[in-house]
Amino acid sequence: MKLQLNGASIDSQVTTLADLLIAEGFGDAKVATAVNGTFVPALARWDHALTRGDAIEVLAPMQGG
Known part of the structure; x- marks a missing residue:
């Protein structure tokens, strides 16, 4: 299915x-996720x-700082 992942x-x-x-390839990385802005x-x-079609x-x- 077609999806958008980080704009791609x-x-x-x-x-x-x-x-x-x-x-x-994100595996167990500590990341924040959103689907369709949620x-x-x-x-x-x-x-x-x-x-x-989900984004x-x-x-x-x-x-940093």
Whole structure:
């Protein structure tokens, strides 16, 4: 299915947000996620089903000041 990941179009056969993170190499990284502009907590990713056209944002924390 076609998805948007951090603004880039991708084609993936995953069904959940957690599966997408694994497939795209994020694995166990500490990241924040949102689907269609709505924050998805880490514990809810396995239950969050994706549908064609969803826009997913994955953000990693940054250090600095």
